[in-house]
Amino acid sequence: MANTTNFTVRMDSDIKQQCEALFNELGMNLTTAINVLLRQSLRVGGFPFPVRLEEQPNKETIAAMLEAERIAHDPNVKHYSDLDELFADLKK
Numbered sequence: 001m002a003n004t005t006n007f008t009v010r011m012d013s014d015i016k017q018q019c020e021a022l023f024n025e026l027g028m029n030l031t032t033a034i035n036v037l038l039r040q041s042l043r044v045g046g047f048p049f050p051v052r053l054e055e056q057p058n059k060e061t062i063a064a065m066l067e068a069e070r071i072a073h074d075p076n077v078k079h080y081s082d083l084d085e086l087f088a089d090l091k092k
Contacts, residue, residue: 007034 016030023033040048057065071077080086 009034 019033020030023030026033028036037048078089080089
């Protein structure tokens with residue numbers, strides 16, 4: 001058996017409870033799950049999943065999203081039930 005050591009981590013109690021429930025569903029306790037994470041990290045030489053900041057849309061994209069939302073809820077804008085109806089209207 002390998003030498004073991006204690007490892008103390010401070011974390012949000014709600015997160016801990018949610019993770020304990022999740023990993024319990026997977027048939028393991030939190031200690032085993034942490035050991036899996038650490039072993040996988042060693043195996044791949046880093047985090048075993050992408051760690052990055054989520055890309056934020058630029059101002060132009062945000063403006064387009066807001067415009068699309070406005071158009072979708074505007075009763076004065078013609079809506080189409082399918083592509084055939086749209087293409088038929090475009091051919092006019």
